[in-house]
Amino acid sequence: MSISLSTANITSDLDFPSYVGSLSLRGCNITEFPKFIRNGRNLFSIDLSNNKIKGQVPDWLWRLPELSFVNLSNNSLSGFNGSLNVPPESQISSVDLSLNAFQGPLFIPSSKYLNYFLGSKNNFTGEIPLSICGLSSLQILDLSNNNLNGSIPRCLETLVMSSLSYLNLRNNRLSGILPEIFQNAKSLMSLDVSQNRLKGKMPASLVGCSALQVLNVGSNTFNDMFPFHLNSLQKLQVLVLRSNKFRGKLHNADGVWFGFPQLKIIDVSYNGFFGTLPSLYFLNWTAMSSKSDDNMEPEYMQSPSRNYYFSLVLISKGVSMEMERILTIYTAIDFSGNQLQGPIPDSVGLLKELRILNMSNNAFTGHIPSSLANLTNLESLDLSQNKISGEIPPALGTLSSLEVINVSHNQLVGSIPQGTQFQRQNCSSYEGNPGLNGPSLKDVCRDIKVPTPPQPELMETKEEEEEESFSWVAAGLGFAPGVVFGLVMGYIMVSYKHEWFMKFFGRSKQRTTRNH
Template sequence: MPFLSYLDLRGNHLIGPIKVPNSSSSSRLEHLFLGHNHFQGQILKPISKLITLKDLDLSFLNVSNPIDLRIFTSLKSLLNLELSGNNLLAANLSSDSDIPPNLYRLMLKNCNISEFPKFLKTLQNLGRIDLSNNRIKGKVPEWLWSLPRLSIVNLSNNSFNGFEGSAEILLNSPVRLLDLALNKFTGLFPKPPHALNLLSAWNNSFTGNIPLTICNRSSLSALDLSYNNFTGSIPQCLSKFRSSLTTVNLRKNNLEGSLPDIFYDGALLRSLDVGYNRLTGKLPRSLLNCTSLKFLNVDNNRIEDTFPFWLKALPHLQVLTLRSNKFYGPISLPGQGPLAFPELRILEISDNNFTGSLPPNYFVNWKASSLQMNKDGRIYMGDYNNPEYNYEDTTDLQYKGLFMEHKKVLTFYSNIDLSGNRFEGQIPESIGLLKALIALNLSNNAFTGHIPLSLENLKALQSLDLSRNQLSGTIPNGLKTLSFLAYINVSHNQLTGEIPQGTQITGQPKSSFEGNAGLCGLPLEQSCFRTNAPPIQQPEQEEEEILNWKAVVIGCVPGLLFGLTLGHTIGLYKPEWLVKIIGPDKRRIH
């Protein structure tokens, strides 16, 4: 095929050698993609004859010997070289290899590199370099930032501990996307480049204040400085980015003061995470100007405020996390009807001072009443507008009895955590409308009455914690039909009768049912047949109340079907859990 110019064979199981014409002049091939195959033989020498190549992808080839970069010397027209996932000949890294001088894009992630490649210094046209997921230690060399066309630099997941040169070493670099995450950088953060569009430096040990010079970067769209040791206050000048800034993540630092009331009309902010700091004051009402806001996390601070009913005016808010602060008062106002956040799927407000009761129709208008994908087709929450960087939101979740950090927040499920407050009254029967609910935690409150029969409609439910309340009556028999329910805890209530005998329930530990003097049956040791008395049944009055309530809901909300089966959907979109137990020195996992 002498006229072939583009050949893409990526992601197959190809093995063996590659044959090319003896004469290099007979080939017009410019774009060759062979990545993610299983070549074992000597395939590089034949490729070196294809002197017309501009794009070459040899990533993750599983070749037996380290790649000698000098094999590409003849490819003078090569602009894009992808070698990620292969071992490189160590001698190439410490010398000026005869690598194609016009390279613009060089991908060397997962190459087991232990020293910074010195040959990069000769690549004056280099625009993008990826050295992520290697073993490089020490300081980033000063000469890197003087490369005149350098635009995208990814040094994440190595062991860098600093920068050669002064605090202004990055200032005049043309770099617009800089990823320093998952390293060992310490000390003050240097002044960022003027052209900076995205800065990711999470999971390092930077100290001092967030540099005010970052406010002069008018094109900044994403700022992730989470999991560091920054101190001081959040810069007021972040308000300058109302036309560009979409993502701010300052999670797990030592920031103090209040969250600035700086958000002007037209702000494009979509994700704001300031969790695990020492912030005080109130939630800034100017957040109402962020009409694109989807994700708001202020957990584990010292914010003292009432429940932000006013946030329901934000049309796209999907995640609201207020956990472990000093919020107080009711989360339902008399005469205001159901909670009307139009898109809310995740509500985490545990360990505050919220009080009061919830009306039966509290959850009627929730988006989580259906298991639907986002309109844009996205599976995970985050900012995907930048094709060169994948930012994903992170939230904490009390799930299956463990407190975990949950990355890759799925866009089509729901989670509710009201635990550790002072709620009272009955659990709203409308909870059964939330078909996408996978985790429900109402523990450590003062809820009374029966466990809602409508819980049996939550076919996607995986974790249910109702422990340490004042619930009475029996455990609904329908819970045993929830095939995804892996964790249930109803301990320390006033429940009676036989525990439903289903695999998902009897497989739980005894501790999940202890503290209920009237319960019997497996997994407890108390038998329900020590007397001739018949098993305790659900009161008829309760059944009538549930039927009446269902009739009201069906009349008010046409189209809601309690018997919707979600098994097939859950099978297709089973949540991907990349979690870890929170610890002071833990990493967020990709």
């Protein structure tokens, strides 16, 4: 029997039938852990998510004999009250502790049936416990957004070789290298170790992750060349190398891009990549060139609670944000913050499914490719901080899907396109291009004046006004010294009379005193 009282107001002394198997108290404004659950001898599923529960998780919870699914996410729980010891006979297979206030060492129930453990967005500290490597059934492990430190345990190789499909260690304080533990990781679909303190080179063993769809190592200090050795990963859809120390060129010696046929999101921004991009650079980017029928997010991306999806932090439309279910809707290229030069390849116009294109903060030259007009799904275009010259192609005005445009600080000239999406941008989107002009720009940027030749009548009037102004100035200059001279002489005379008066008055006063 199942009971769902979600969004209802529940009291802690509720009379709870012991025969209930599934209980959902999601979003009921509960502030204390319900003690009546202790009587649920047949409970196999408990959902207490989205409440206001504070304090400790009671130790008796993990001893409920049939308990399999536990969702305590999105509360204010802070500890475990001695509940760190889970009975060996435990049936627990799924635990969601995310979005709480847990502190101290990481707690993971040592159940041999555990498939899903979600502990993200807490304040767990210390190292990743080695006991985690003995969880032979674990498929999803999300420890992101905590304060875990130390190195990534090499014993995780046991998990990635057996059952682990999803590993998220994002935004912690993990250090050291990313170990060579992926030789036979044929079930691993997503690996996210971004926003840590990892260094060294990309593991060569990643080529063994034949099912890998998401690889995110952004915001670390990896020091390596572009990982072309991973081009054998035929299912890779997301590759993020952002904010590291990667260097070199973004293409092989022959200038051809190959491999990664399913790539939908690539972010290599803020590294040390340099060189030019060949004219046919985007020729083989098939997943961004045509709409795929297979764009449903894999089932493994969802936890049994059905409210957890794979997410990725992206710079979208100039804003850093965490996006969920990106594999179903997003295609993005971010090459910003490198040392790329030469023209932007015309072949970029082949990427008809592209939504975000960021080439800013490089040294690109040449013109803006007119082929960009083919990108009818493009929502954000950033070409700022380059050396691009020429006019903005008028055909870009037909891109009705564009929401954010930034071409500032280049060498552009002429008018901006007439499309409303160009005219509703902020003035900052066009600044730093002295050659941009025209009525359309005047409407957007009131402070940028359109140069117009002066009319003859206006010139004559202006000359007359200047002559008249000069006459007044000359008169003023002639009059001013006279005024100053008069004032000085007046001051001298007044001072002299005052001195004479005081002397005369003083003598008269002395005579009067003597007579008396």
